[in-house]
Amino acid sequence: MTCIKEYNRLHLLAVKRIVIALNYHNKVLCMEAKLLKKQRPKHLNLFKISQPLPAIVSIMHRISGVLLFFPGIPLLLYGLQMLLESADSFQALLTLMQNPVVKGLVLLFVWFSLHHLCAGIRFLVLDLHYGVALAHARASSKWVLVVSVALTLAAGIVLW
Amino acid sequence: MVKQNGRIVTGAHYGLKDWLAQRVTAVLMVAYIVLFAVIVWISAPQNQVEWAAIFSYPGMRVASFLFLASLMWHAWVGVRNVLMDYIKSAAIRLTLQILVIVSLLAYLVWTAEILWS
Incomplete structure (x- = not known):
């Protein structure tokens, strides 16, 4: 009985971890997508970038x-x-x-x-x-x- | 069709005439400026008579005319490039280009008038 309880507890923990990891991964993907959205298409303001x-x-x-x-x-x-x-x-x-x-x-x-x-x-x-x-x-x-x-x-x- | 190989700068234009003219006129102008600076340095003219004397030599008149003609040609290539870059409308660009050519030719006539009067 205790063995099954312990198994269930560990299983729940593992699932929680996976959910957290997936959420984090999603957030990163969202941020990357936003960044990509910002960068393309690129409009260079000649007065804002410092010229070489x-x-x-x-x-x-x-x-x-x-x-x-x-x-x-x-x-x-x-x-x-x-x-x-x-x-x-x-x-x-x-x-x-x-x-x-x-x-x-x-x-x-x-x-x-x-x-x-x-x-x-x-x-x-x-x-x-x-x-x-x-x-x-x-x-x-x-x-x-x-x-x-x-x-x-x-x-x-x-x-x- | 122009053959890709065996091109020489004295051949037909290949679209590089303006590029080359810009550099040749630039070098000619630098040569004249150096020559002119040396002449003025040596003769050190103080008044109008002495300045006019420098330009009384036929060689000096011809060299000065060639310098100013090079300047007009150089200006034409440069200003044409600038107009091609910034003026998109063909009508306005052509009008401006004609104005530039006419003014440069007028300057050249004025140059001849100054040097040979």
């Missing part, structure tokens, strides 16, 4: 390129015309360049040009399959940012 350095250098190359096209090219030609046309226009250019706002804008375009140049050289080197490995690509994009800013600062010192 090479991506920042790349988009800055594009933005600086567009700004160098407009208003960069007409401003460059206008400046060249003032430089060469006559003594009066040359003097007007010098006077214009005394204006701190104009100096700042010129320096901004110097930075656009230098960034575009440095990033462009980096892309040419990448085209030749040099520095394609992730570590090298990261390091070179950091150098592009540093060198273009440093040269812009040097140009600023010359301007002022």
